[in-house]
Amino acid sequence: MMKRVLTMLAAGVPLAAAAVCVPTAWADPRSGPAAAPFSCAAPSVQAPAGTAVESVTAVSREGGTIDGTGTLGGTVTGVPAFCEVTVTLTHPGDGDHAQMRTWLPVTGWNGRFQALGGSAFQAGDNGVGLGTAVKSGYAVTTTDAGVGDAIDTSWALDGAGKVDSALLENFASRSQHEAAVVGKEVVDAVYGKRPSYSYFTGCSTGGRQGYMEAQRYPGDYDGILADAPAVNWDEFEVATLWPQVVMNNEKTYPTDCEFTAFTNAAVRACDPLDGVKDGLVNDPERCTFDPRSLIGTTVECRGRQLTITAADAAVVRKIWDGPRTPSGQKLWSGVPIGADLQGLANTKPGTDGNPVGDPFVVPARWVATWLEKDPSFDVSTVTYSQFTRLFRQSEAEYDAVIGTDAPDLSAFRASGGKLLSWHGQADQFIPAQGTVAYRKQVEAAMGGAKRVDDFYRLFLAPGTSHCGLNGIGSADGLAALTAWVEHGKAPATLPATLTGASGQKVTRDLCRYPQVSRYQGHGDPAAAASFRCAAPSQG
Numbered sequence: 001m002m003k004r005v006l007t008m009l010a011a012g013v014p015l016a017a018a019a020v021c022v023p024t025a026w027a028d029p030r031s032g033p034a035a036a037p038f039s040c041a042a043p044s045v046q047a048p049a050g051t052a053v054e055s056v057t058a059v060s061r062e063g064g065t066i067d068g069t070g071t072l073g074g075t076v077t078g079v080p081a082f083c084e085v086t087v088t089l090t091h092p093g094d095g096d097h098a099q100m101r102t103w104l105p106v107t108g109w110n111g112r113f114q115a116l117g118g119s120a121f122q123a124g125d126n127g128v129g130l131g132t133a134v135k136s137g138y139a140v141t142t143t144d145a146g147v148g149d150a151i152d153t154s155w156a157l158d159g160a161g162k163v164d165s166a167l168l169e170n171f172a173s174r175s176q177h178e179a180a181v182v183g184k185e186v187v188d189a190v191y192g193k194r195p196s197y198s199y200f201t202g203c204s205t206g207g208r209q210g211y212m213e214a215q216r217y218p219g220d221y222d223g224i225l226a227d228a229p230a231v232n233w234d235e236f237e238v239a240t241l242w243p244q245v246v247m248n249n250e251k252t253y254p255t256d257c258e259f260t261a262f263t264n265a266a267v268r269a270c271d272p273l274d275g276v277k278d279g280l281v282n283d284p285e286r287c288t289f290d291p292r293s294l295i296g297t298t299v300e301c302r303g304r305q306l307t308i309t310a311a312d313a314a315v316v317r318k319i320w321d322g323p324r325t326p327s328g329q330k331l332w333s334g335v336p337i338g339a340d341l342q343g344l345a346n347t348k349p350g351t352d353g354n355p356v357g358d359p360f361v362v363p364a365r366w367v368a369t370w371l372e373k374d375p376s377f378d379v380s381t382v383t384y385s386q387f388t389r390l391f392r393q394s395e396a397e398y399d400a401v402i403g404t405d406a407p408d409l410s411a412f413r414a415s416g417g418k419l420l421s422w423h424g425q426a427d428q429f430i431p432a433q434g435t436v437a438y439r440k441q442v443e444a445a446m447g448g449a450k451r452v453d454d455f456y457r458l459f460l461a462p463g464t465s466h467c468g469l470n471g472i473g474s475a476d477g478l479a480a481l482t483a484w485v486e487h488g489k490a491p492a493t494l495p496a497t498l499t500g501a502s503g504q505k506v507t508r509d510l511c512r513y514p515q516v517s518r519y520q521g522h523g524d525p526a527a528a529a530s531f532r533c534a535a536p537s538q539g
Helices: 002-009 012-019 128-135 165-191 205-216 233-239 242-250 256-274 310-321 361-371 384-402 410-414 432-445 449-453 466-471 477-487
Strands: 052-061 064-067 075-079 082-090 098-105 112-116 139-143 197-203 223-227 298-301 304-307 347-349 355-357 418-424 456-461 493-499 505-511 516-519 531-534
Touching: 064 128, 075 128, 082 165, 098 128, 098 165, 112 128, 112 165, 128 139, 139 165, 165 197, 165 205, 165 384, 197 205, 197 477, 205 223, 205 418, 223 477, 233 361, 233 384, 242 310, 242 355, 242 384, 256 298, 256 310, 256 516, 361 384, 418 432, 418 466, 418 477, 432 449, 432 456, 449 456, 456 493, 456 505, 505 516, 505 531
Parallel strands: 112 139, 112 197, 197 223, 223 418, 418 456
Antiparallel strands: 052 082, 064 075, 082 098, 098 139, 298 304, 347 355, 493 505, 516 531
16 A cells, blocks of 8 residues: 555655746846855744744755655755755744755745645655755745654644644644745845745645635735645545445445446546547536446456446445435535546455455545544444544534635735646546635635636646646646736636547646636647637537
8 A cells, every 4th residue: 555655645746846847938036146145054043923943054955866755755856056944943832843944046046935835744845846946946945844744644643642733733824834934034044135026836735735825824925836725624634535435335346447447438428528539528527427337347357357236336426426424415526537536445455355445544544533533543434424423523623723715815815916726627636626616715705706816716637637646737837827926927728738548648728717628620639729718618
């Protein structure tokens, strides 16, 4: 399972690398590079409100190849020399120790500041994003919030077995704000000037952190790039355990081959809805494929012939539909049609050789640790009724702490901030419909779509998995964001590279929500110019 977890969670690594590729056209901010002599020395840092500074260190780094630490790993090469300033903060009385690392290029600083978010239960970057940002000329900051690695939840409970509320608050919100304050202070001290523009970038957990910044600390950043955001954390984390709950309660565990057969059949059925067969489902919400149509179909699986049963189809139907209460009330969106079902519905051989559920570690640990307060809790025992109880419990206990779903962004708009997001429509871990639902809530709270588009734009990427995992789906969102912030050029579309039916790369201009891509009836289906953006109801 660990190898699979490493692969899944690595989603944030390529995104961090892609996000900081800024075209030359936007390389000169309103102020030029610092004129003051560069000195890599520990600066004097004023503690942000409510904190105390425990230590400040500065170390000169040669750059070169940076290997990412921890579960995510990864590597970035060609990093120029930089100064690493580490500031450790504590909140008096809480016993926490949060490290903020700021990397400052010795030469070639572009005048901008960037902060990086985390992944899963990791609050910040593991070094790959930092190195990539420095390589692109940024002064860059990240924080560990005093917690652990991506799948480390040992910090969640205190010695008495109760939730460590201080560390959870660090992870949820306050450490990112403090990193913004400290990072910009360090930049000012080392370069002798404040950054001309400040940006936040992140995906998944990092995306959620970006939305939290816009909601609670609207003056921290000029622009926020927050992709596949884990907003509604208290709800979707429980919701993503649903596929395992379904399989365990139905006592039916389709094989990976059978899951793939269902997904491929659905994509074939719904692919033409945009006017061309290219392996991309541009509007999954219009897809009405019924998995029961595959009952009786034979699937070849590693030398075996398997026949899809009614029980298999029922499991897939429930997973696609999403969590419901025993009485049928809808709780959350399911795994999107076209997404990899094995992300959340993975199985493994049991002790008797028969398949058993193999839950994704993030929702499993959220339920066991933060809800049951017992890291050894066996999530395979959760019944449908217990699932509903856990879902409601998570909402009640954690929405105000980490829900990240406050729709009033008026302070962020008033500050002049810009928020840009893209979300894969085949995201196997965080359904894009959660992000869409939040966007609709913002529109309702702030005067409609047109007014919201002035400062917050969402783009949906067809056929794209979580954070563009394994290179499936990429978009240079930071280039679009800097053009918007610094030159007033709001993105009408977001150029992207996606993967089509046979694995070939295709270009698409991602459409601004709520528009979707439609084939114009002529031209190369692999070229963005052959498509137009249209309202979802249009053919």
